[in-house]
Amino acid sequence: MGSDLQLHAIDLLWSLWTELGVPGLTRRHEHVAIDPEPLIVASPWIAEGDARLRDEVHRWCAAHADRISVSRLQGLLRRATPEVRGAFGQLAATLAVSSGARWPTAPEDVPWPRAPDPRPPALPTTRPSLARLRVRALAGVGARADVVAELLGRTAVWTTASDLDTLGYSKRNVARVLSELADAGLARELADGNARTFQLDCGEAWTRLLHVEEVGWPHWDAVMRLVIALLSLAGIERRPATVRRVEAAKVSEVLRPLAATLGLAAPPAPRGDPEIDARLRAWAAEQAGALADGTSVAFRVRATHEERVSAS
Numbered sequence: 001m002g003s004d005l006q007l008h009a010i011d012l013l014w015s016l017w018t019e020l021g022v023p024g025l026t027r028r029h030e031h032v033a034i035d036p037e038p039l040i041v042a043s044p045w046i047a048e049g050d051a052r053l054r055d056e057v058h059r060w061c062a063a064h065a066d067r068i069s070v071s072r073l074q075g076l077l078r079r080a081t082p083e084v085r086g087a088f089g090q091l092a093a094t095l096a097v098s099s100g101a102r103w104p105t106a107p108e109d110v111p112w113p114r115a116p117d118p119r120p121p122a123l124p125t126t127r128p129s130l131a132r133l134r135v136r137a138l139a140g141v142g143a144r145a146d147v148v149a150e151l152l153g154r155t156a157v158w159t160t161a162s163d164l165d166t167l168g169y170s171k172r173n174v175a176r177v178l179s180e181l182a183d184a185g186l187a188r189e190l191a192d193g194n195a196r197t198f199q200l201d202c203g204e205a206w207t208r209l210l211h212v213e214e215v216g217w218p219h220w221d222a223v224m225r226l227v228i229a230l231l232s233l234a235g236i237e238r239r240p241a242t243v244r245r246v247e248a249a250k251v252s253e254v255l256r257p258l259a260a261t262l263g264l265a266a267p268p269a270p271r272g273d274p275e276i277d278a279r280l281r282a283w284a285a286e287q288a289g290a291l292a293d294g295t296s297v298a299f300r301v302r303a304t305h306e307e308r309v310s311a312s
Helices: 002-020 036-049 051-067 070-078 082-098 128-139 143-152 162-167 171-183 203-209 220-234 241-262 276-293 305-311
Strands: 187-192 195-200
Touching: 002 036, 002 051, 002 128, 002 220, 002 276, 036 051, 036 070, 036 082, 036 220, 051 082, 070 143, 128 143, 143 162, 143 171, 143 195, 143 203, 162 171, 162 220, 171 187, 171 195, 195 203, 220 241, 220 276, 241 276
Parallel strands: none
Antiparallel strands: 187 195
C-alpha cells in the first residue's frame, strides 16, 4: 500500500509538470488551473525517489524562475513540514548556483552534488491549465495576480482577505489588493458586519478573456499538503500494529480538515476503531489515485456559496 501511495504521488507530479511544459508522456490535468508555488514547494520532497522528475523540476524552475513569486514561496514554506522545507531548500540552493535564482534557503541547505544539464522546457501558456501564468502576464508576478486568479475561481462567491490566507501573502497585502481592485471598479465590495467582502466584477468577461470558462480552480495548497500527509502513511506500514493505529489516528486528524476543504469524503474517524490503520490506508489509496488520474472531486470547479451551504 505504501508503494501505491508513492506511485500515485509521483504520477500526479508528472502529470502536473508535463502540463506546465516539461517533457512527459501523460497529461491528466488539462481541466484545472495549476498553481505553481504550492507545487514547487512540495515537489522536491515528493520526487526524491524519481531522479528524472527531480531534474525536470529543476530545469523548469531554472528557466522560468522569473514567473514565480519569491514572497509567496516564503509564506508557503512557513507552513511546510521540516522535511518539505529541507528538500525545497536543496533545490533552491542548487538553483542559486546553476541559474542565479534567489529563492528562500536556510544556512544548512546545500546544493545537489550535480545540477542537471540545462535544457529549458517550453512554457505553453495558451493551455487553459496555465491560466494563473496568463494572469501574471497581465498583472505581474505577485499578490495582485494571485488575488485576481483566486477571485476568478470564486466568481459567484463573496470573498474576504481572510479567505485567501492560504495564498502565502500577508493578510494586509491581500486586503490592500482587494481594496485597490474595488477602487478601480474591477471588483465589487460589500460590507458584511465588520468584514469587507469582494467579488470580481464582470466575472464572465474575465473568464472569456483568459479562456478559462471550463477550468477548475482547486485549492492547490490543500492538495499538496494532503498528498504529503498521505505519504506519511507509507512510513508507518511496517511498524507494530499498536504503533500503526496510534500514528494512523494522528494522520487522520491532519487529513480531516484538508479533505473538508477539498470537498472529499471524510477519512475514517479514529476513535474506537481497531482497524483504523487498514481503513485509512484504503481511503488514502483511493484519494491518491483519483488525484493522480485527474478525477478527484478536488479538481471540480469550486461551488458557489449557496451550493456549499445546501450541501453542508
